[in-house]
Amino acid sequence: MKKEFVSSGLAAALALLAGCTAPGFRPVAAPAPATTQTPMVANPQATCAALAGKTIPFTEIGFPSGNATIDSAQLQEPTPLAVSQGAPTPAASIRAPLPPRCKVLGRIAPIDPNAPFIHFQVNLPVHWNGRSVQYGGGGFNGTLITGEALLPAARFGEPVPLAQGYVTYGTDSGHQNRAGEPPQFFALNSEALLNFAHASYKKVRDVAVAVMKAAYGRGPEKLYFVGSSEGGREGLTMAQRYPNDFDGIFSRVPVIHWTGLQHAGLRDGLALASGGWMNPAQVKLVNDAVLASCDAADGAADGIVSDPVGCRGRFDVDKLRCTGAPADNCLTEAQVRAVRTLHSPVDLGVDLANGLRSYPGRGPSGEAIPSSGPTGGWQSWWTGSQAPAFPPVPANGIAWFYGAGAIQFFYAVSPNVDLRTYKAADHAKRVREVSDLMDSTNPDLSAFHRRGGKLIVLENLGDYAQSPYAGIDYHDAVVRRMGRGTVDQFFRLYTAPNVDHVGTGAPANADLFPALVAWVEQGRAPAGLVLVEQEARPPFAVKRSRPLCEWPQVPRYRGGDMNAAGSFACAQ
Known part of the structure; x- marks a missing residue:
């Protein structure tokens, strides 16, 4: 999505590293020969x-x-x-x-x-x-x-x-x-x-x-x-x-899978708006629980989850549910439900381009990657610094800001559509048209x-x-x-x-x-x-x-x- 623009780095020579020990060492093969200048x-x-x-x-x-x-x-x-x-x-x-x-x-x-x-x-x-x-x-x-x-x-x-x-x-x-x-x-x-x-x-x-x-x-x-x-x-x-x-x-x-992504942004944002929003301490709580369950599964406890697919079977968000009053060291039922929603595929209920109907879930891993501008984990992309607003505001997560706007202008073709009641099936013809264009x-x-x-x-x-x-x-x-x-x-x-x-x-x-x-x-x-x-x-x-x-x-x-x-x- 945006806020990344097109900058992320470029390399000039092909690294063919095998079995080195120093973290920055990379035997570099000669670059591909340039054609005549x-x-x-x-x-x-x-x-x-x-x-x-x-x-x-x-x-x-x-x-x-x-x-x-x-x-x-x-x-x-x-x-x-x-x-x-x-x-x-x-x-x-x-x-x-x-x-x-x-x-x-x-x-x-x-x-x-x-x-x-x-x-x-x-x-x-x-x-x-x-x-x-x-x-x-x-x-x-x-x-x-x-x-x-x-x-x-x-x-x-x-x-x-x-x-x-x-x-x-x-x-x-x-x-x-x-x-x-x-x-x-x-x-x-x-x-x-x-x-x-x-x-x-x-x-x-x-x-x-x-x-x-x-x-x-x-x-x-x-x-x-x-x-x-x-x-x-x-x-x-x-x-x-x-x-x-x-x-x-x-x-x-x-x-x-552009159409699925925008509808996932809507669904995941609505889960936060329905009592599921989590503050930074609770996001870190989830991140720490994921690391405790999955970090060492690759043999190295280094803060990196190498196998998030395998982690799905080891991490259990239910273990974070509050047993008493809501607090920063536990999650409410609505928050647990929001995490499950994020991890689950979304079925649009509409036939999209190339025979697709659903969009895959996300996570676990990387939930609390430090946020500095639009760069980190849940806080940048999902939760934002406040629960989703209607209409979206800059303090919301980027996925909500993007997904809600796409629903309004690409699919419902109305800036005044009620995001709480929108269903892709009610706009099936337009959804398929945009899917054919964008996906x-x-x-x-x-x-x-x-x-x-x-x-x-x-x-x-x-x-x-x-x-x-x-x-x-x-x-x-x-x-x-x-x-x-x-x-x-x-x-x-x-x-x-x-x-x-x-x-x-x-x-x-x-x-x-x-x-x-x-x-x-x-x-x-x-x-x-x-x-x-x-x-x-x-x-x-x-x-x-x-x-x-x-x-x-x-x-x-x-x-x-x-x-x-x-x-x-x-x-x-």
Whole structure:
């Protein structure tokens, strides 16, 4: 969801670590060889400036559209590394160093004159490696993605794609947030909704290719898409709807089952509003009980629940029920019921896209990940600092704010709908229409596979912004549809235990983008990847590490330094 924007980290070289003992040690293979560098002719300043005012006709865009216009194109000086204070996430505090590049800003005209423009930014490095990376968005978008930030889940301190010679680009998805207006308001316009669902990413991709041809005299040899949360959904959407457009896609914590997620946000918020809201002390009470039941199950009592699925059978929330007056060291019946609700799947009672009807539950693990802005566990995503209000207020959990707004503007199409009495079945036709647009749950990736595309998905198992089990269920569905042998040729699913939606709570960063590039360009399947937890300031020291396990394997302690990946092995 949003509040994470698109920043979460980017790595530059593929780590192939096996059996090391020091937490930050990682033998690094040579990066995938760059293609021939293409300079922006002899005079980058003139070449860049000449792009301003250029029109890209709709005929160069592979989806019904108006023309695209380049509003400005300016050559940028190199910018140094900078680390700020008070950012919403550790990765968001880091502004990576950037090389000289041509910054192109533009917009794509709608067909409906009442629909907003699609804004985009394309960054053209003076020395190009022949590749491009499209950045995904976050939340309900409405903010221009610049393509300059760290990539999701990557190690801090590594060069971003632009610094490695990639063309990078992003979009606001076809609408702009406005003060005093709910972020979901745009969905009342059909073209704006279509753009948010999938069309804007296709249009911007095609426009970016046209800009590259104008600047360098040729298009990209390899195209990548990388996104997290909503951006992760966008990545999977591109693989499903536009399978010939990208060679490699990395999708982190994708809000893949979008319709189910919004209805789960409503259901879980109503459970809190019905007497189930818990204060921070009670959230910590649940977290401590989960750790007591499950932390040491992997052989290491280190504050990380490696196997939350197994934990479901060990953690019993009923043991926290108050036997006397309500207090911070126990839960009322309504609070116990709210926790059970969160952990349970929600059946919408409506047939959704691709044969789905229900959305998986969340937890346990990561309930009390420290909250600093929109970064931690239940307090950020579920409980907030006060019980859900009608209408939602900023002090509520993000899932309630997002889910309630989506119900109002996407499904009920009424900002005045009574959230307490809303039922999906009463709006079944509209719910199915939006599901067909928004849900990235089509398990048929055969066209993407035939094109030679590679896909990596990372789910954080302590995620309360969305259910990581939705992504796991999707991988299972692809295996059922295409067969395990075929899927293993192009699709990897990894999980990060105890990690929150935006990468806090446990080791969360890995060299996944370099692994994707090596898989696409060298045919070298990912192996030996390592998750690290780092300081968010230079020199970005590694505090602890774990092996990055391919699902359904999880880390198991085998002896040695608990802060070192080499002390753990991936086990079923």
